[in-house]
Amino acid sequence: MLVHPDGPVLAQAAAARLVTKLVDVLAERDEAHLVLTGGTIGIGMLAALGGLPLREAVDWSRVHLWWGDERFLPTGDPDRNDTQAVDALLRLLPLEPGRVHTMPATDGPDGEDAEAAAARYAGELARFAPAGADAPAFDVLLLGMGPDGHIASLFPEHPGTRETGPSAIAVHNSPKPPPNRISLTFRVIQQAREVWVIASGAEKAKPAALALSGTVDQTVIPATGAHGTEATLWLLDRAGAAELG
């Protein structure tokens, strides 16, 4: 766990860490798989990366971008996580369009059918999966965390937290607007090599402490289920870490 003084410093430090990590991954492998998150600090981190000249150290054309969750809205809607990511950073990067795997929108081939859209995304994940798997082993999977302890669009006590089958699911009646979303499931999140939870602010202190205590089920505090196969990193600011023992 790393604790930084405040949200802006946290965003800068996480951005610098991500650049270094991607450079390391690309030195070892032809391609890197990175999962982005929405939310204030998640997008703040991307904006910080946009301001870092060091971002040019990464060969972005070899980076696959995925999303941990998406607000199921039309393409270009300002509330979509991908729209915010493009505005904050992606428009500045020399990405390979075929490696930018946005989640479907309500004006896509499946229209408003979130189940079909989630199944379509599951198919996309499977296309890039190693033999025997149905999703890539993501090098870094970024997650914001809500004040209720949710990660991606897996909300406390919601059916999605019990889903063990598909890699991507439709989520309805989300307590955080908009009500319809698409999310990766715990199973796929937990197949990532590294999971980084990034959280800032006093309202995150309690769920962070509960999740890190290891005493609460992931169906109750979903952030408990945020872990990777090689590393799990919590990146917090002082306010977010205030209730840790």
Ligand SMILES: O=C(O)[C@H](O)[C@@H](O)[C@H](O)[C@H](O)COP(=O)(O)O
């Ligand atoms: O669609 C979203 O909003 C997210 O992807 C969500 O999981 C987010 O990361 C957390 O809710 C934290 O958001 P804040 O940083 O804004 O609290």
